[in-house]
Amino acid sequence: MIEFHNVSFIYPNGFKALDEINLKIREGDLLALVGENGSGKTTLIKHLNGLLKPTQGKVFIFGRDTKELTVAEVSRYVGIVFQNSDSQLFSETVEDEIAFGLRNFGFSEEDINLRINFALRLFELEIYRKKSPFLLSGGEKKRLCMACILAWDPRFIVLDEPTVGQDFLEKEKLIQMIDLLRRKGKGIVIASHDIEFLWKLQPKMVVMKNGRIIAYSSAEEIFSNSSILDQSNLIPPQLVELSKHLSTKAFQTIEQAKEWIKKRVNV
Amino acid sequence: MKIVEFSNFSFSYDNGNYILKDMNFYVEEGWCVLVAGKSGCGKSTLLRCINGLIPKYYKGRYEGEVLVDGVRVIDYSMSELSKKVGTLFQNPDHQLFMFSVEREIAFGLENLGLDPSDIKDRVEWALDFLNLKDLAKRAPYELSEGQKQRVALASILVMRPKIILLDEPTSLLDPKTSLQLVNLLRNLKEKLKVTLIIAEHKLELFSPIADRLLVVHDGSIKAYHRVKEVLKNPSISSYGVSLPPLAQLSLFIEGFKEPSLTIDEMMKELRRFFNDRVS
Numbered sequence: 049m050i051e052f053h054n055v056s057f058i059y060p061n062g063f064k065a066l067d068e069i070n071l072k073i074r075e076g077d078l079l080a081l082v083g084e085n086g087s088g089k090t091t092l093i094k095h096l097n098g099l100l101k102p103t104q105g106k107v108f109i110f111g112r113d114t115k116e117l118t119v120a121e122v123s124r125y126v127g128i129v130f131q132n133s134d135s136q137l138f139s140e141t142v143e144d145e146i147a148f149g150l151r152n153f154g155f156s157e158e159d160i161n162l163r164i165n166f167a168l169r170l171f172e173l174e175i176y177r178k179k180s181p182f183l184l185s186g187g188e189k190k191r192l193c194m195a196c197i198l199a200w201d202p203r204f205i206v207l208d209e210p211t212v213g214q215d216f217l218e219k220e221k222l223i224q225m226i227d228l229l230r231r232k233g234k235g236i237v238i239a240s241h242d243i244e245f246l247w248k249l250q251p252k253m254v255v256m257k258n259g260r261i262i263a264y265s266s267a268e269e270i271f272s273n274s275s276i277l278d279q280s281n282l283i284p285p286q287l288v289e290l291s292k293h294l295s296t297k298a299f300q301t302i303e304q305a306k307e308w309i310k311k312r313v314n315v
Numbered sequence: 316m317k318i319v320e321f322s323n324f325s326f327s328y329d330n331g332n333y334i335l336k337d338m339n340f341y342v343e344e345g346w347c348v349l350v351a352g353k354s355g356c357g358k359s360t361l362l363r364c365i366n367g368l369i370p371k372y373y374k375g376r377y378e379g380e381v382l383v384d385g386v387r388v389i390d391y392s393m394s395e396l397s398k399k400v401g402t403l404f405q406n407p408d409h410q411l412f413m414f415s416v417e418r419e420i421a422f423g424l425e426n427l428g429l430d431p432s433d434i435k436d437r438v439e440w441a442l443d444f445l446n447l448k449d450l451a452k453r454a455p456y457e458l459s460e461g462q463k464q465r466v467a468l469a470s471i472l473v474m475r476p477k478i479i480l481l482d483e484p485t486s487l488l489d490p491k492t493s494l495q496l497v498n499l500l501r502n503l504k505e506k507l508k509v510t511l512i513i514a515e516h517k518l519e520l521f522s523p524i525a526d527r528l529l530v531v532h533d534g535s536i537k538a539y540h541r542v543k544e545v546l547k548n549p550s551i552s553s554y555g556v557s558l559p560p561l562a563q564l565s566l567f568i569e570g571f572k573e574p575s576l577t578i579d580e581m582m583k584e585l586r587r588f589f590n591d592r593v594s
Contacts, residue, residue, distance in 0.1 A: 185355040215555035281491035
């Protein structure tokens with residue numbers, strides 16, 4: 049479990065990016081962080097693996113204060129996939145890229161090999177094994193970044209804007225991958241502006257504004273609450289807006305909307 | 316009038332595989348064209364062929380012709396072409412570098428050697444049009460992503476381009492700011508008759524202002540038509556194009572003539588549909 053206890057964070061220039069955050073994230077949770085640009089999402093994410101330590105308050109990872117842990121120690125439990133894949137990749141080959149983290153964590157060479165095979169297969173990257181990561185497409189680079197992190201099997205996985213630059217098919221794959229990780233009991237945190245993508249995932253949502261959490265609820269509740277939407281620069285997904293116009297409970301999927309229409313027609 | 320035209324056009328970087336293959340299409344002046352397709356399908360390359368980065372900066376095998384405003388891209392000087400074609404990149408940080416918003420907007424005009432009073436007028440106009448007056452003295456790097464994007468757009472608009480190219484303009488913006496950008500682009504199109512060519516994955520957001528949807532796959536054109544016409548064919552998603560939820564739903568309803576792009580269109584169709592069916 050990851051716990052934030054009254055966490056505030058002030059950057060050296062005096063900007064208060066987090067203001068009294070209290071939050072618990074458990075294994076098996078699927079949590080979406082939303083809010084306008086500059087609301088504190090990225091600062092919060094950087095507290096999840098100890099890249100930043102609170103100015104006030106405490107962050108506990110499995111009961112241990114991140115101030116007493118190194119980034120490497122926290123990373124063993126929490127893996128972050130950043131928005132810009134290029135800033136995360138640096139090795140000469142795809143397999144070296146995956147091996148890098150594993151070697152740092154001290155896995156045996158035999159184990160490293162098994163884990164590389166597993167990660168390459170999971171993300172359909174086997175054919176690129178000996179290639180340079182920089183020759184991959186944007187979507188493939190993103191998959192490689194996820195493969196690197198899943199190879200060491202952290203308990204929490206954090207995805208910062210995972211759909212940026214991803215086409216429809218890549219987004220569908222990403223959704224399947226997140227479902228798989230969720231079924232495996234991983235805790236997943238996603239920061240995203242992509243509302244149609246989030247609606248398909250149906251996560252619990254944390255809405256941030258000016259460094260504070262202004263709402264914490266199901267996707268359905270958040271997207272049906274016009275005051276929260278207004279405050280946080282969100283707009284409802286198309287299916288939510290449609291169900292509102294039809295005065296019915298929000299359709300979670302296209303299939304539900306189809307069923308609803310079928311039932312109302314005498315055919 | 317055809318403002319952009321590709322005829323029998325192919326291109327490959329460094330003589331490698333063709334990134335664009337035998338492209339034939341044109342854009343009428345004043346249209347908004349969305350360019351969609353899988354990542355790596357050639358969208359960004361296509362934009363570079365219009366703003367002249369190809370072949371001026373990116374060299375390779377260049378076959379056939381690209382015409383902008385009736386003249387071949389290769390016959391323009393970069394400064395002549397940049398007066399006609401403005402480009403808004405994905406990340407505005409890559410194009411902002413001055414110390415204040417108004418200086419940023421004036422930069423391109425000063426380089427053209429325009430009269431100072433003319434520069435002042437154009438900057439004032441752009442600040443007003445894009446609602447940036449309050450930010451005129453601020454430093455661009457201090458602004459929010461949405462504000463930065465408006466500044467970048469303002470510095471393009473003062474050049475009075477006929478065409479603006481946008482490469483995934485909403486990828487860093489929150490949902491409401493994205494919607495504001497779409498409304499702003501609608502304004503540009505309607506009031507200034509600017510031609511817009513936008514590479515974008517979020518069709519649900521941009522379809523309502525688009526005249527045409529161009530689907531590119533492996534460097535070839537798979538569809539180029541009115542948006543609703545293209546979205547009628549669900550197999551388009553195999554080219555990485557996401558059918559917006561409303562369009563998907565309307566394809567299911569028998570008797571829908573066209574996919575709906577907005578809630579209003581959907582509700583109108585549903586009412587008609589229910590009236591027909593419910594006895």
